[in-house]
Amino acid sequence: MASLKELKGRINSVKSTQKITKAKQMVAAAKLRKAQANAEAARPYAARLAEVMGSLAGKITVSENSPKLLAGTGSDRIHLLVVANSDKGLCGAFNSNIVKAARLKARELEAQGKTVLFYLVGRKGRAVIRREYPKQIAHMFDTTDVRDPGYNEAEKIADELVAMYEAGKFDVAHLFYSRFRSALLQEPTGQQIIPVPAPKVAAAATGSVVEYEPDEEEILAALLPRYLKTQIFGALLENAASEQGASMTAMDNATRNAGELIQKLTIQYNRSRQAAITTELVEIIAGAEAL
Amino acid sequence: MALHFELVTPAKLVRSEDVHMVVVPGTEGEFGVLAGHAPFMSTIRDGALKVYRTENAAPEEIMIQGGFAEVGDTGLTVLAEHVEG
Numbered sequence: 001m002a003s004l005k006e007l008k009g010r011i012n013s014v015k016s017t018q019k020i021t022k023a024k025q026m027v028a029a030a031k032l033r034k035a036q037a038n039a040e041a042a043r044p045y046a047a048r049l050a051e052v053m054g055s056l057a058g059k060i061t062v063s064e065n066s067p068k069l070l071a072g073t074g075s076d077r078i079h080l081l082v083v084a085n086s087d088k089g090l091c092g093a094f095n096s097n098i099v100k101a102a103r104l105k106a107r108e109l110e111a112q113g114k115t116v117l118f119y120l121v122g123r124k125g126r127a128v129i130r131r132e133y134p135k136q137i138a139h140m141f142d143t144t145d146v147r148d149p150g151y152n153e154a155e156k157i158a159d160e161l162v163a164m165y166e167a168g169k170f171d172v173a174h175l176f177y178s179r180f181r182s183a184l185l186q187e188p189t190g191q192q193i194i195p196v197p198a199p200k201v202a203a204a205a206t207g208s209v210v211e212y213e214p215d216e217e218e219i220l221a222a223l224l225p226r227y228l229k230t231q232i233f234g235a236l237l238e239n240a241a242s243e244q245g246a247s248m249t250a251m252d253n254a255t256r257n258a259g260e261l262i263q264k265l266t267i268q269y270n271r272s273r274q275a276a277i278t279t280e281l282v283e284i285i286a287g288a289e290a291l
Numbered sequence: 292m293a294l295h296f297e298l299v300t301p302a303k304l305v306r307s308e309d310v311h312m313v314v315v316p317g318t319e320g321e322f323g324v325l326a327g328h329a330p331f332m333s334t335i336r337d338g339a340l341k342v343y344r345t346e347n348a349a350p351e352e353i354m355i356q357g358g359f360a361e362v363g364d365t366g367l368t369v370l371a372e373h374v375e376g
Contacts, residue, residue: 041303048299048370052332052361151301151372210330210363213319219359222334226357226372233301 004276007269011262018258024090025251032183032244038148039180039237046230053227055210056220066217069162069224072195073171078115080138080170081106082161082193083129084177084235085122086243087144092250094178094186094243095124101188102176103132117170121149121157121236138169148240154233162225165194177235178242184249186242193231196224294326295366296342298353300374306342306353313367314341314350315360324360324367331362340369 002010057070083102085095106116117138120126126140141157143149161173173194179187212219293309314323316338324331335358341350358371 038302042301044304045299045301045370048361048368052359052370154301155372210332213317213331213333219332219334223359229372230301 002268002272004269004272007265007272011265011269014258014261014265018255018262021251021254021258025248025255028091028244028248028251032241032248035148035237035241035244036180039234039241042234042237046234049223049227049230053220053223056216056223059216067221067224068165069194069196069228070220073165073168076114076171078117078170078172079109080117080119080161080164080173080194081190082119082121082157082173082175082232083125084175084239085120085125086239087123088243089124090250091243091247092253094246094250095122096128097186097188098176098178099125099128101190102129105174105176105190106133119161119173138164149236151229151233154229154236157232158225158229161194162228170194175232175235177239178246180238180241180245183245186246193228196227292326294324294328297366297368298340298355298374299368299370301372305374310342311345311348312343313369314343315367315369316340316355317360324362326366328362328367330364332359334359335369335371 081102083098085098089095102118106118109116116133117136118129118133119139119141120129120137121141122143130137139160141153141160143153146153164170165173172192174190175193176188176190179189181187294312296306296308296310296313297304298306312323312325314321315333316336317333318336319333322331322333335355337356338354339352340355341352343350354375355369355371356373356375358369361368361370
C-alpha cells in the first residue's frame with residue numbers, strides 16, 4: 001500500500017496533466033473552428049476551377065501532344081506517394097492513420113513490381129516511413145516554420161512535384177491526407193494527383209459557344225499546374241482541420257481518463273487515511289484499557 | 292444592367308458584387324467586360340484589374356497575379372492566385 005504522501009503526490013501530478021490536456025482540448029476546439037472556416041473559404045475557387053477544367057477537358061482529346069501532366073509519361077513504373085502529415089503530436093491516431101494508408105498502398109504497388117518513392121510533408125510520420133523505407137524518401141518538405149500550411153506551401157510543393165515529374169523522377173503521384181468528415185471522424189484518403197485525373201465533365205448545360213484566348217490547349221496547359229496546386233492546398237486545409245478535430249477528441253478522452261484516475265486515487269487516499277486514523281484510535285483505546 | 296463580378300483566390304472569395312465594367316489584363320491584351328458579354332475565357336498576365344462601379348466613376352485597381360478570367364451567363368469570374376489590397 002502506497003503511503004499517504006505518495007498518493008497525494010500522484011493525485012497532484014495527474015491533476016496537472018489533466019489541466020494540460022484540458023487546455024490543449026480547448027485550443028484545438030478554437031483552432032478547429034478557424035481551420036474549418038479556412039477550408040470553407042477555399043471551396044469556391046476549387047469548385048470553379050474544377051468546373052472549368054471539366055468543360056475544357058471535355059473539349060480536347062488526350063493525345064501524345066497533350067501536356068504531360070494530363071496524358072502521363074507513358075509508363076507507370078515509378079510511383080511517388082505524397083504523404084501529408086502534421087508537425088505536432090497530441091492528436092491521437094491522426095498521423096499514424098495517414099501513414100498506414102500510405103504504407104498499404106506502397107505494399108500493394110510493390111507487390112505489383114513497381115518502384116515506390118515517398119515525398120513527405122510535415123514532421124510526424126517521417127520516422128515511421130524512414131524506418132521502413134530508408135532509401136525511398138525522395139524529399140521531405142518542411143512545414144515546421146509556418147504556423148498554418150497555406151497556399152504558399154501548396155504552391156511550393158506543387159512546383160517541386162512538377163519539376164520532379166518533368167525530370168522524369170516518377171510517373172504517377174498519389175496524395176495521402178486525412179479528409180475531414182466531422183470533429184469525431186477523419187478519414188485517411190489517397191488519391192491520384194499526377195497525371196491529373198480529368199474531372200468529371202459537367203454536362204455542358206449552357207450549350208453556348210465559349211471563345212478561348214489563347215486556344216483551349218494553351219489554357220489547359222496553364223491550368224493544370226494550378227489545378228494541382230489547388231488540390232494540394234485543399235488537402236493541406238483538410239489535414240489541418242482533421243488534425244485539430246483528432247486532437248480535440250484525443251484530448252477529450254485524455255481529460256476524462258485523468259478525471260477517472262483522480263477519482264480512484266482520491267478514494268484510495270481517503271481509505272488509507274481512515275485506516276491510519278482507525279489504527280491510531282485502536283492503539284490509544286488499547287493503551288487506555290491496559291491501565 | 293449590371294455585370295456580376297466575382298474575384299476568387301484560393302484562400303477566399305475576395306469580391307462578389309454588381310459593377311458596370313471590368314477591364315481585365317488578358318495574356319493577349321486587355322479586354323473590358325460589360326454586362327451581356329459573350330462567353331469567353333482567357334488567361335491573365337500579372338497586372339491591374341480595373342473595376343468601374345458606375346459608368347463615369349474612377350476605376351478601382353486591384354493588382355492580381357496568375358489566373359484566368361471566365362465570362363459566362365452568370366457574369367465575370369476572375370480566378371487569381373494572388374491578390375494585393
